[in-house]
Amino acid sequence: DNAVVDLGRQARCGFGEAIYGEGKSADLIIQIVRAQLDQGQQSLVTRITDEVAEEVSRHFDHCRANPLAKTLRIATQEIDPPIDDQSHRVHVAVVTAGSTDQGIAEEAIETLGWMGIPVRSYSDIGVAGPQRLVAAVPRLREASALVVVAGMEGALPSVVAGHISAPIIAVPTSVGYGANLGGVTALLGMLTSCAAGVAVVNIDAGFKGAYMAGLVVRQ
Amino acid sequence: DNAVVDLGRQARCGFGEAIYGEGKSADLIIQIVRAQLDQGQQSLVTRITDEVAEEVSRHFDHCRANPLAKTLRIATQEIDPPIDDQSHRVHVAVVTAGSTDQGIAEEAIETLGWMGIPVRSYSDIGVAGPQRLVAAVPRLREASALVVVAGMEGALPSVVAGHISAPIIAVPTSVGYGANLGGVTALLGMLTSCAAGVAVVNIDAGFKGAYMAGLVVRQ
Amino acid sequence: DNAVVDLGRQARCGFGEAIYGEGKSADLIIQIVRAQLDQGQQSLVTRITDEVAEEVSRHFDHCRANPLAKTLRIATQEIDPPIDDQSHRVHVAVVTAGSTDQGIAEEAIETLGWMGIPVRSYSDIGVAGPQRLVAAVPRLREASALVVVAGMEGALPSVVAGHISAPIIAVPTSVGYGANLGGVTALLGMLTSCAAGVAVVNIDAGFKGAYMAGLVVRQ
Amino acid sequence: DNAVVDLGRQARCGFGEAIYGEGKSADLIIQIVRAQLDQGQQSLVTRITDEVAEEVSRHFDHCRANPLAKTLRIATQEIDPPIDDQSHRVHVAVVTAGSTDQGIAEEAIETLGWMGIPVRSYSDIGVAGPQRLVAAVPRLREASALVVVAGMEGALPSVVAGHISAPIIAVPTSVGYGANLGGVTALLGMLTSCAAGVAVVNIDAGFKGAYMAGLVVRQ
Amino acid sequence: DNAVVDLGRQARCGFGEAIYGEGKSADLIIQIVRAQLDQGQQSLVTRITDEVAEEVSRHFDHCRANPLAKTLRIATQEIDPPIDDQSHRVHVAVVTAGSTDQGIAEEAIETLGWMGIPVRSYSDIGVAGPQRLVAAVPRLREASALVVVAGMEGALPSVVAGHISAPIIAVPTSVGYGANLGGVTALLGMLTSCAAGVAVVNIDAGFKGAYMAGLVVRQ
Amino acid sequence: DNAVVDLGRQARCGFGEAIYGEGKSADLIIQIVRAQLDQGQQSLVTRITDEVAEEVSRHFDHCRANPLAKTLRIATQEIDPPIDDQSHRVHVAVVTAGSTDQGIAEEAIETLGWMGIPVRSYSDIGVAGPQRLVAAVPRLREASALVVVAGMEGALPSVVAGHISAPIIAVPTSVGYGANLGGVTALLGMLTSCAAGVAVVNIDAGFKGAYMAGLVVRQ
Amino acid sequence: DNAVVDLGRQARCGFGEAIYGEGKSADLIIQIVRAQLDQGQQSLVTRITDEVAEEVSRHFDHCRANPLAKTLRIATQEIDPPIDDQSHRVHVAVVTAGSTDQGIAEEAIETLGWMGIPVRSYSDIGVAGPQRLVAAVPRLREASALVVVAGMEGALPSVVAGHISAPIIAVPTSVGYGANLGGVTALLGMLTSCAAGVAVVNIDAGFKGAYMAGLVVRQ
Amino acid sequence: DNAVVDLGRQARCGFGEAIYGEGKSADLIIQIVRAQLDQGQQSLVTRITDEVAEEVSRHFDHCRANPLAKTLRIATQEIDPPIDDQSHRVHVAVVTAGSTDQGIAEEAIETLGWMGIPVRSYSDIGVAGPQRLVAAVPRLREASALVVVAGMEGALPSVVAGHISAPIIAVPTSVGYGANLGGVTALLGMLTSCAAGVAVVNIDAGFKGAYMAGLVVRQ
Ligand SMILES: Nc1ncnc2c1ncn2[C@@H]1O[C@H](COP(=O)(O)O)[C@@H](O)[C@H]1O
Ligand SMILES: Nc1ncnc2c1ncn2[C@@H]1O[C@H](COP(=O)(O)O)[C@@H](O)[C@H]1O
Ligand SMILES: Nc1ncnc2c1ncn2[C@@H]1O[C@H](COP(=O)(O)O)[C@@H](O)[C@H]1O
Ligand SMILES: Nc1ncnc2c1ncn2[C@@H]1O[C@H](COP(=O)(O)O)[C@@H](O)[C@H]1O
Ligand SMILES: [Mg+2]
Ligand SMILES: [Mg+2]
Ligand SMILES: [Mg+2]
Ligand SMILES: [Mg+2]
Ligand SMILES: [Mg+2]
Ligand SMILES: [Mg+2]
Ligand SMILES: [Mg+2]
Ligand SMILES: [Mg+2]
Known part of the structure; x- marks a missing residue:
């Protein structure tokens, strides 16, 4: 009853409330998911550990876990x-800059899956190899719409934006x-991008980047 | 020839290159504007002082200055x-949270004017008066699409997002x-918004907020 | 004899000295508690691990541990x-913004219990679901008086303050x-709240938020 | 119509909305004051420059300016x-720690005047002269309730709290x-006070400190 | 041969070179100690873990470990x-402010022991209990000379300095x-102390605080 | 006699000591220049205001001022x-990213002139226009060797480095x-570049970037 | 009566209370000085502007102003x-590292004059010219005792300490x-000095550096 | 296919792409190495854990691991x-300042080995023992060219630069x-060095320091 x-x-x-998994017990997550399924809503849990994901999965028939x-x-039906x-x-x-950014890109792709929006994925095409x-x-x-995921100095969204007229959601990662500084440098760089069509979400926020891009596409 | x-x-x-006015002489701006007009492009100069705007305006027939x-x-024709x-x-x-945020909202509105995109303006409807x-x-x-402009703790975009399904571009201001911390607090708050459909641009970046929202609308 | x-x-x-449990051995805590009980004072230990709490509890007849x-x-008597x-x-x-903030709210509630002050608890009513x-x-x-506990961007105290005339003690949490930035964003946001009747305590300081609210109520 | x-x-x-004077033109302030007086509300403008205060004062019969x-x-009547x-x-x-903190204390005292709450003032009693x-x-x-105003390391609220059972609102100043760091050090110090009954407001926020203390007294 | x-x-x-133990292997420490003993110098290792201390101790006849x-x-002889x-x-x-600061005080006392300088210790006399x-x-x-050790807001050195004419070396701790912010707040507070006779060393630097005080006494 | x-x-x-002009009086600069000329050394003063440059110039026969x-x-002879x-x-x-970075590029070019090293200049070729x-x-x-000067997010050195095998000295500017954050973002971005052959100097340090590149060329 | x-x-x-001049009016300073002279104490005002110093000087017979x-x-008598x-x-x-640090060194020297302690001055002997x-x-x-004043990276105290057995008070300056970062870099560097006998005071705090050194000498 | x-x-x-090992699985690294060997390129993996290095090594005939x-x-042949x-x-x-910096120096030396560039190593010659x-x-x-590696206050590059005419790449470490602040202090200090011929790479970036120095030598 704390939720x-x-x-x-x-x-x-x-779209329904995504469940922020960090710091939540399996019990609490199960209780929230039940309430959502009862209303005919699909559930998406983010930032969940493998252990908790496994425990939660044991209580439901139709689950899709992506550990990366x-x-x-x-x-309530096949996913x-x-x-x-x-x-x-x-x-x-x-789009990702480096192969180490893939986990955050996967969070974005799963979110778009939950939203029912098609996606194309481009990996490891950062600026060091133009x-x-x-x-x-x-x-x-x-x-x-594009979700551009990059760590280190986070230069990729600026460079992509030089070629493109669709809106870009930049997702800084903590890679580096x-x-x-745990992703703060990439974040600040993306915010001060010399390109105009770039907006930014939180560090490692693949969920938010995708959600925002999904809303754009639905307008 | 430095430009x-x-x-x-x-x-x-x-859209063409907007001219970042800060630190540029009237001479340099005039030279860039000439090159753009010659190509049949409209010019938009941002963050320009009244003095420089006046001097530049003397060299062209069709200008629209907004000092706020x-x-x-x-x-090349009536604006x-x-x-x-x-x-x-x-x-x-x-949308603005407080009346002191109006200057940044005006920058956004002028940018949408330059892009040819219709706009509705809502002022001073911040969270202290719900x-x-x-x-x-x-x-x-x-x-x-919404551009939500707020200073101080920057809570307004989160609250608006609780009511709305269109994508929100949050513009933190240095008001406070x-x-x-010169707008950094509002910026960080907007980035960590508990609402999903919010992306963020730089502090006081009315231009970028509007440009991004304009791109969304055009998709 | 170091205490x-x-x-x-x-x-x-x-009210007596609350014992800050972090970094203290069970032995040191037991020694301090003994001194307090001898003076007819109740003890409250905060930020204590489960292990230390258990060890300390074995030495006294009347204990109340709250692991969350x-x-x-x-x-010296039933609690x-x-x-x-x-x-x-x-x-x-x-009041909490999200269900993950509950641990800090519990620290506040236990502190009010120790002070003998009645409490009403409201959980998970943050701004994303207005x-x-x-x-x-x-x-x-x-x-x-209200203790409002929130992580992420920490917008809830501002929004509550727009509806209320009692003083609000805002407690930022490190949730997010x-x-x-480990709660610093919520802290800064609460300090720059556009609402007037909000004062702030340290990140995750459920104890301090409750203590301050308790003093208000006792005036 | 931007307000x-x-x-x-x-x-x-x-209490009514206090007018945050920083960055507002005399015209905008006059317009807001008129709306408040029409509703039978008193106005309080904070962080106003001498020039703007003078210009605004020329439009109303009953004003009280405090330049410090x-x-x-x-x-609408004598103040x-x-x-x-x-x-x-x-x-x-x-209470102030040093004589240079007096301006912020004056802002607090004027706010309490506007709230109709009695005040006692203690100046320059900081910890270097115990x-x-x-x-x-x-x-x-x-x-x-106490409002304790201090700059530099901001130690005074902690020390006062060691002697007192009323709640303390600590106001860090940018003196130093x-x-x-422009008051951030005093702010952080007050937030981490070893004393329990201290809550904190923004740097130089004499208005907020007093408003909060006033609410406490009114409960 | 890397040392x-x-x-x-x-x-x-x-005084000889104190050995900074953090990140050094037992082997490297043993090699350095040998070189010092060969020159008739006593060794002091700081920030050493229990495990490394134990391993190093097995190689020498006269050791004094203080795990706190x-x-x-x-x-080369009895210590x-x-x-x-x-x-x-x-x-x-x-002097310490709280009982949790004792470890750093012990580092200071051991350093003074190594320097051969007499010491008086005062524990847990922080400002919350004046x-x-x-x-x-x-x-x-x-x-x-005084070494004053304090965490949280680090107010104690300022308050002690109000009573004393000897020079004070303030040691901020990461307690809190x-x-x-891991001790940064106490550090900044001590640096901006309103009292004149206070100089500061690094966070948790009991060694440096004592070394500096020891040099003062030897002049 | 203070120098x-x-x-x-x-x-x-x-190369001789460059004179850091900021905060130095004309008198002090003249005294230092005299000492250098007496030893047959050329003088270079950096970060000098127009007024001081003019006053200093009146005392010597052969000067070259570059106000930008x-x-x-x-x-002692024609420059x-x-x-x-x-x-x-x-x-x-x-190389510069934007036309507003030209002042820092000029400082670099003048420094290379003082070192006697040939230079090629490329202006305003930042990543937004690839x-x-x-x-x-x-x-x-x-x-x-390359000196790459960029403000805002400072992405240009990373992108240049993807095409080049010569060492790159990146100079972040405070443009933005x-x-x-006054250039700190560009600085941090350049330091975390995903490209390997990039080293960084201080914000706005055209002098240092050029000096370093000049040393590289002379090896 | 605010002081x-x-x-x-x-x-x-x-020693008496030194008067922190920043932000104080001439009137307030005169009032404080009068109270001190009446008690037979000498006054020292620091961080005073030329204008205020001149106005205060007109009210007393024996003054010594040092504008640098x-x-x-x-x-009350000849100084x-x-x-x-x-x-x-x-x-x-x-000791100073560069000639631009001289103002802070002068503040230190005047403070030692006020304390009646002899001083030797060494200027511009920083590490770039070893x-x-x-x-x-x-x-x-x-x-x-030594007061070592340095800006930029603040390396001088560490290097001096490698040669000396007296205690060193390091004064970071905002030169650079x-x-x-306005002196924060030099401050942090001095605090993490690899040399043991170095304690630190606030940025530009020539007064505190000298006061502390003076206390050392008096012990 | 994510790489x-x-x-x-x-x-x-x-030179080929060095593989940034942090956060990469053995499988991903093996896949990248295979692609490089197939093109006749040597591989260098940095920041790899012992476990991953061992697993990767089992798949190739010619490996050289350096755990420090x-x-x-x-x-494809003997290394x-x-x-x-x-x-x-x-x-x-x-060059290293302290023996704890040796791991980063080893990363630099291995990188120079991979580049085929001769190296001389100088360890533990920091400024405390001049x-x-x-x-x-x-x-x-x-x-x-010199790579100068130092933690704590990072003074060594400035001091070396006072004696040398070759370009210096300074590598700050997180030692201290x-x-x-995890190496940020050394980084900032090196960036503000009073010596001109010093450029800086990221904290603990032995790879980058060596790569940059290697490029200098190859010009
Ligand atoms: N130790 C290191 N420090 C910084 N960059 C590195 C390091 N090792 C490899 N790199 C670079 O990091 C990039 C790796 O991106 P990725 O491996 O795709 O995530 C490549 O451009 C490498 O040249
Ligand atoms: N990965 C994520 N990043 C940011 N916000 C999230 C994420 N996942 C869920 N949320 C939001 O976080 C809030 C959860 O608050 P609570 O679960 O009550 O602590 C909801 O508004 C979610 O939509
Ligand atoms: N959770 C808490 N947050 C902040 N201060 C606390 C907390 N619990 C206890 N304290 C205070 O911290 C101080 C304890 O210092 P010590 O136990 O001597 O290290 C006392 O003044 C307590 O009142
Ligand atoms: N623009 C500059 N940026 C950084 N260092 C400089 C600059 N100009 C001169 N310097 C160096 O700064 C030091 C000047 O110290 P001083 O002039 O004694 O305060 C000398 O070592 C110069 O080489
Ligand atoms: Mg890659
Ligand atoms: Mg308003
Ligand atoms: Mg919730
Ligand atoms: Mg005073
Ligand atoms: Mg205690
Ligand atoms: Mg350009
Ligand atoms: Mg000099
Ligand atoms: Mg060593």
Whole structure:
């Protein structure tokens, strides 16, 4: 009874309340999921540990856990994987700078799966190897919104934005060390981007980046 | 010859290069504007002082200066004021928390004018007087994207997002003192919003907030 | 003999010295508790681990441990749970924004129990689901002081203060990640609140928030 | 029309909206004051410059400007100075550590005047000269709430709290240089006070400190 | 051969090189100690873990480990405990604010033992219980230098300095949580002390505080 | 007599002591320049205001002031402008991201002039307009060292480094606002560059960037 | 009557209360000085502007203003300049790294003059020209305490401490730009000095550095 | 397929992509190494744990692991240890301040080994024992570039630069505690060095320091 699930959020905001998994016990999560399923809402838990995800999964019939993403989805029926778009016109592109950023990209992709929005994924095309981005530009220009995930100095969103007219949601990651200050450097860099069409969400917030891009696509 | 105007940006990104006025001489600005007008592009100068705006204006026939916004627009023909939407379906809502945030909101509105995108403006409806926001919610829900401008603790975007399904671009301002740290507090607060559909741009970046919202609307 | 218990504090300040448990051995805590009980004072230990709490408890007859709160109370007679007010006029309201903030709220409630002050508890009514707070406002207005506990951007105290005339003690929590900077963002946001009747205590300081509210009620 | 005055605040919160003067033009302030006076509310403007205060004053019959406090009060009838309590039981004590903190203390005293709450003032009794505080303690113990104003390391609230059972609102000031970081050091120090009955407001926030103490006294 | 022991430091600076134990293997420490003993110098290792201390101790005949202080002393002959002064005129006073600061005080006392300088120790006399300090003042005034150790807001050195004419070396500790920022708050507070006769060393630097006080006494 | 000019630096380090102009009176600068000229050394003053530069210039026969660079050079004979390389093999490339960075680039170019090292300058080719850099790459690859000057998010050095094998000295500038934190964001970004061949100097340190690149070229 | 002069400080602490001039009006300073002179105490005002110093000086017969130091001394009889020691055994050495640090050194020297303690001054012998320090070492070793003043990276105290057995009080200055963060970098560097005999005071705190060194010498 | 190895980097930049090992699984590293070996490129993995290094090593014939450096090199033929230069003219000097900095120096030395560039190593010659550096200066002057590794206050690069005309790459380390802020203090100090010929890389970035120095030597 310490949780008051916001069951009206789906009606007001278009999607239900995602469950922030960090620091929550399996018991608390199960109680919230039950309340959501009862209302015919799908559940998405983010930032959940493998142990808690496993324990929660034992209580429901239809679950989809992604350990790299640290997400768990639960529904009253079979859950499909996120829609990997190759031909749709309307989709979100999820881009990473380095291979170590993939976990955060996976959180974004799972969120788009939960929202029912198609996605195309581009991995490890950061600025140190510029030909990788150049090769991707023509396909990137087909997306309706982009989620660009990068750690270290976080330069990739600025560089992508130089080629693209769709809105970009930049997700800084905590990948790096020393002066990267746990992702604060990438965050600040993205906020002061010399490119105009870039907005930013919290460090490692793959969920928020995807949610925002998903809303854009739905408008 | 210290400026290399990016004349291809309009083709690549949908809109030309806005001129960042801070620290630029009138001479340098005039030179850049000339290059843009020659290519049939409209100019938008941001963060320009009254003195420089006046000097630049003397060199062109069609200008629109907004001193509160600290912007200057220049074109080869008459410039209309931003389109104040009352009936269009597709528009951006620009919202402020306090009356001191109005300058940044004006920068956003001028930018939307330059982009040719309709706008509705809501001023001074911050959280300390909650009935003000509640009254505005039904009309706010008609916008395709929102720019929410707030200083001090920057709580307004989170609260608006609890009522709305369109994407919100939050613009933190430097309004406040002491622990507001020149706007950093509002910025950090908006980034860690408990609401999902909020992305953030730089402190006092009315231009970027509007540009991003404009791109959303155009998708 | 490394501890000089401040036994006069109860006379000077109204309540005895709470024992800050972090970094203290069970032996040291036992020695301090003994000195307090000898003077007819009740003991409250905060931020104590389960292991140390258990070890200390073995040495005394009347203990009340709350593992979620990380507190331990010790007295020379039976200890009642905190008084859950439903009808008293004079009480403190303890409010949380999210269910993950509950541990800090529990520390506050235990502290009010130790002070002998009635309390009403409201959980998980943060701003992302605004109807939850609106529903609680009429009862919240009956409190003589409020302790409002919130992590992430810490917007709840500002929003509550827009509805209430009693003084609010805001307790920022470290719930969140990235730009929440271990609770510093919530702390700064609460300090720069646009609402006037809000004062702030340290991050995760449920004890201090409750102590301050308790003093208010006793005036 | 960029200002939406929160005229219901007096009913909801006990006192009307104080006008934050920083960055507001005389015109905007006059417009807000007019709206408040029309509703029978007194106005308090804080952080106002001498020039703006003078210009605003020319438009109203009953004003009280305090340049050291940087405040301006406006009403529909004669304004008395704050009530200097010598015999009342119920009052707020306003204490400063150094003589340079007096401006912030004055802002607090004017705010209490506007609230109609008696005040006793103690100046320049900081910890470097400990006998000064010791001499004041017996009278300080008669207050129902204290506002303690200090810059530099901000140690005074902790030390006062060691002697007192009333709640203390600590106001850090920006007095000092170097490692005082514009008041952030005093702020952080007060937040981590080893004394329990201390809550904190923003740097230089004499208004907030007094408002909070005033609410305490009114409960 | 990665260590070049500075064997001339005793001649140049009065005392040999203390060995900073953090991050050093037992092997490396043993090698350095051997080089020092060979030159007739005593060794002091600081910030050493229990495990490493034990392993190092097995290689030498005369050792003195203090696990609370995290120090290890090694010599070619019997090592006496630090001289606890009760009658000497010339000594250093080591003072703590809270009982949790004792580990750092112990590091200071062991360092003074290694320097051969008498010491008087005063524990847990912080400002929240002011009578504790007042009682100690007459004896504190007999010291030639003081090391004052405090965490949380670090107010104690300022308050002691108000009573004393000997120089005070303030040692901030990391005791506390939240806004104490790992000791940075106490450090900044001590640096901006309103009292003149206070200089500061690094956070948790009991060694440096004592070394500096020891040099003062030797002048 | 408050200045002890380091006249041996030219012999030890290859170049004389540059005079840091900030906060120095014209008199002090004249005295230092005299000492250098007497030893047959050329003088370079950096960060000098127009007024002081003018006053100093009146005392010497051969001066070269660059107000945009805020530098002044003084010698015992005619001073040539920096060598603008078009054909030499060995030169330093000085690159800027935006036209507002030009002042810092000029400081770098003047420093290379003082060192006698050829320079090629590339202005305003930042990442928002990517074709500008691509066009410059073939010529950039001819440099023996590069000084890359950028403000805002400071992404340019990382991107240049993806194309080049010569060492890059990155100079962050304070151009930008809000989250750029006076250049700290660009600085941190450059330090955490995902490209390997980038080292960094202080914010706005055109002098140091050039000096370092000049040393590289001379090896 | 907003100032309560601490006239007992001379008896308790050895020297009277120095007047912190920043933010104080001439009137307030005059009032405090009068109270001190009446008790037979000399006055020292620090951080006073030229204008205020001049106005205060007009009210007293015996004054000594040092505009570079921003100090003013006032006494009831003729004031001698600080004692420049050439032969005394017991003195304080005041050392600067660069010529721009001289103002802070002057504040230290004036403070020692007020305390009646002999001083030797060494200017501009920072680490970039190492032979300058080496030349001074033999004389530096005669001091009983050293005040070492340095800006930029603040390396000088560590290097001096490698040669000396007297205690060193390090005074960081705000000389520098960019990553020097207004002196915070020098401050932090001095606090983490690899040398043991170094304690630190606030940024630009020439007064405190000298006061502390003076106390050392008096023990 | 989450990794897009930048196989063209060797051609563009002179050396292949080093593999940043932190957060990468053994599987991912093996996949990247295979791609590099297939192109005839040697692999260098940095910041790899012992466990992962061991697992990766089992899949290749020619490996060189350095656990102190936390590096792993892999090639298609026998790997020689880094070339320890005693007679070559052209080499890089790698210098450490303290013996605890050795791990970072080893990362630098392994990187130079991978680049095929000779190296001379100087350990533990920091400023607290100045004669150690003085003894090394003549040999240090023979290097074509220097990597200077230091923690705590990071003073060593400034001091070395006072003696040397080759360019210095300063590598701050996280060695130290408290006010060293995880290496940020050393980083900031090196960036504000009073010596001109010093550029800086990230905290603990032995790889980058060596890579940069290696590029200098190859020019
Ligand atoms: N120790 C290191 N420090 C900084 N950058 C590194 C290090 N090791 C490898 N790198 C670079 O980091 C990037 C790795 O990105 P990724 O491996 O795709 O996440 C490559 O450009 C490497 O050259
Ligand atoms: N990964 C995430 N990042 C940020 N916010 C989240 C995340 N996952 C869930 N949330 C939001 O966090 C809030 C959860 O608060 P509570 O679960 O009550 O502590 C809800 O408003 C969620 O929509
Ligand atoms: N959770 C808490 N947060 C802040 N202060 C506390 C807490 N619990 C106890 N204290 C205070 O911390 C001080 C304890 O210092 P000591 O136990 O001597 O280290 C006392 O003044 C307590 O009143
Ligand atoms: N623009 C600059 N940035 C950084 N250091 C500089 C600059 N100009 C001169 N310097 C160095 O700063 C030191 C000047 O110290 P001083 O002039 O004695 O205060 C010398 O070592 C110069 O080489
Ligand atoms: Mg990669
Ligand atoms: Mg308003
Ligand atoms: Mg919730
Ligand atoms: Mg005073
Ligand atoms: Mg205690
Ligand atoms: Mg440009
Ligand atoms: Mg100099
Ligand atoms: Mg060593």
